[in-house]
Each structure stands twice: as C-alpha cells, then as structure tokens.
Amino acid sequence: DAKTTQPTSMDCAEGRAANLPCNHSTISGNEYVYWYRQIHSQGPQYIIHGLKNNETNEMASLIITEDRKSSTLILPHATLRDTAVYYCIVDRISNFGNEKLTFGTGTRLTIIP
Amino acid sequence: EAQVTQNPRYLITVTGKKLTVTCSQNMNHEYMSWYRQDPGLGLRQIYYSMNVEVTDKGDVPEGYKVSRKEKRNFPLILESPSPNQTSLYFCASRRDRVSDTQYFGPGTRLTVL
Numbered sequence: 001d002a003k004t005t006q007p008t009s010m011d012c013a014e015g016r017a018a019n020l021p022c023n024h025s026t027i028s029g030n031e032y033v034y035w036y037r038q039i040h041s042q043g044p045q046y047i048i049h050g051l052k053n054n055e056t057n058e059m060a061s062l063i064i065t066e067d068r069k070s071s072t073l074i075l076p077h078a079t080l081r082d083t084a085v086y087y088c089i090v091d092r093i094s095n096f097g098n099e100k101l102t103f104g105t106g107t108r109l110t111i112i113p
Numbered sequence: 114e115a116q117v118t119q120n121p122r123y124l125i126t127v128t129g130k131k132l133t134v135t136c137s138q139n140m141n142h143e144y145m146s147w148y149r150q151d152p153g154l155g156l157r158q159i160y161y162s163m164n165v166e167v168t169d170k171g172d173v174p175e176g177y178k179v180s181r182k183e184k185r186n187f188p189l190i191l192e193s194p195s196p197n198q199t200s201l202y203f204c205a206s207r208r209d210r211v212s213d214t215q216y217f218g219p220g221t222r223l224t225v226l
Contacts, residue, residue, distance in 0.1 A: 043117070043203050043217030044156070087155075101215060103148075103156040 004088045009108040018075040020107055022088030025069045031092045033064060034101065035073045037084040044087065044103070047073065083111045115140045117218035119204050125224045126194055134189045134221050136204030142216075144207045145187040146171065147179065149200040150220075156203065162187055194225040 005023040012018040024033065035047040048055055048062045050071075055062045061074040075082055087106040117138045126132055138145065146161035148171075158171030162181040176198055178190040187206075191198060204218040 041201060041220060041222075043205075043219050044215075045217070046214045049214075101156075105153065105155055 004090055004104055006086075006088050006104065006107045008105070009110070011110050011112055012075075012078050013112050014080060015077055018078040018082065018109060018111070020073040020075075020086050020088075020109065021070065022073070023070045024088070024090045027068050027090050028092065031090045033062065033068075033071050034089040034091060035060070035062065036087045036089065036101070036103070037082075038087070038106070039081075039084040047086075078109075078111045080111050080113065082109065084109060115216070117204055117206055117216050119202075119218040119221050121221060122219065123222050125226065127226050128195055129193050132191050132194060132223075134191075134202060134204075134223070136187045136189065136218060137185050138187075138204075138206040138216070139185065140206060140208070140216065141184065142206035143184070143209045145181070146205050146215075147177070147187070147189050148203045148205065149173065149198075150203065151200050159189070159202075194223075196225050199223060199225050 032049050032051050034049040036044040037047055038044045048057055048060050050062045050064055052064055052068055064071045085106040085108050087103050089101050091101055120135045143164045147159040148156040149159055150156045157173045159173055159177050160168055160171050160179040162168040165181055165184050168179050168181050181187055202221045205215045207215045
C-alpha cells in the first residue's frame with residue numbers, strides 16, 4: 001500500500017477555507033485517496049474520496065493533482081466544529097481479501113475563533 | 114438512524130479477567146472490523162469479518178478473539194487481558210468488501226491494570 005505524508009498540525013481562522021495537503025508519491029493506478037477525520041477520540045468519520053478527478057460533496061472538496069502524487073482536502077468555510085485530526089489514506093478497492101484502511105498519524109487541524 | 118454502537122464506552126479491569134466488548138450495526142452491512150488506537154501508532158486493525166461465520170486476523174490479533182454469529186453483531190473478546198491491551202478500541206462496518214465508506218463506532222476506552 002502507498003504511504004502518505006501529511007503535516008503534523010495546521011491552524012485555520014474560522015470562516016476561512018482550510019486546505020489540508022497530502023503527499024502520496026508512490027500511489028498506484030488502482031488506489032483511491034480517502035479522507036477521514038477524528039474529533040477528539042470519537043470514531044473516525046468519512047469525509048470524501050477520489051481516484052483522479054476532483055470531487056466535491058456537502059462536507060468538502062478533494063483536489064487531486066494530475067500526476068496523482070498529491071492531493072488537497074478543502075473545507076470551504078471552516079467552523080470550530082471542524083477542529084479534528086484529518087487522515088489522508090490511499091487504498092484500493094478490490095473484490096478480494098481484507099479491505100482495511102491504514103491510518104497514519106494525520107494532521108491536527110485547529111480552527112481559531 | 115444508521116449507526117454502529119459499542120458497549121461499554123469505558124472499562125477499567127484487571128489483568129486476566131475475561132471481558133467482551135460488544136459491537137452492533139443496524140445497516141445490514143456485511144463487513145465489520147475492530148481497530149485499536151494508540152498514541153503515535155494510528156489505528157491498527159485487530160480482526161475483520163467479511164460475513165457471518167467468516168472472520169480473519171488483521172495486523173495485531175494476538176490476545177483477542179472475535180465471533181460473527183449474526184450479521185449485525187461482532188463482539189471483541191479478551192480472554193486474559195494484559196496491560197498492553199490498554200487502548201482505545203473502535204468497531205467499524207461497511208456495506209461490503211468494495212464499498213467506499215467505513216462507519217465507525219464511538220469507541221471503547223479500555224484500561225487494564
């Protein structure tokens with residue numbers, strides 16, 4: 001499985017867009033980029049995922065570079081409730097075997113009032 | 114409401130006293146798994162189940178057992194807990210092996226003295 005690199009921590013002002021980078025330079029062609037977040041020891045929460053096209057849902061946008069070696073999660077208008085640890089994960093969807101997610105240590109995002 | 118529930122949420126026990134952490138999901142998901150989370154180590158998978166009566170080891174199965182007699186339930190059993198099993202435990206489910214999204218329970222904080 002490909003590894004990801006994320007900054008350890010980031011701050012963002014409330015109401016501004018939070019842009020969280022992730023490097024995954026060894027990603028394979030059949031691997032997706034997933035983002036989850038974990039708010040203060042609660043269960044991780046799915047945010048968004050993508051393969052190569054940019055994706056948007058009600059929570060966030062995901063921008064994947066053309067070479068797929070990095071991506072950015074964008075929270076368009078950050079609120080205090082977005083303070084959490086954000087995990088970038090690359091994994092493949094397969095018909096075989098165990099589809100576990102390998103969580104790294106993530107980025108601790110703090111939203112500043 | 115679609116959810117994964119775990120019980121108990123908090124447990125303090127002593128070495129060697131058998132315990133069970135229950136996990137239940139109401140989404141008719143086939144795939145369930147257990148993770149433990151420790152500082153600096155991220156989430157590590159303990160066991161997973163791809164359907165009723167189908168279970169297999171994850172990355173850190175030693176000292177744990179599981180069973181999947183019904184689709185909705187996936188209990189985690191510690192036959193003889195030890196202090197190194199002090200951790201935050203999460204149960205997760207997904208619709209099937211190729212589903213995109215894992216849903217996590219709220220977590221069980223276990224302390225073994």
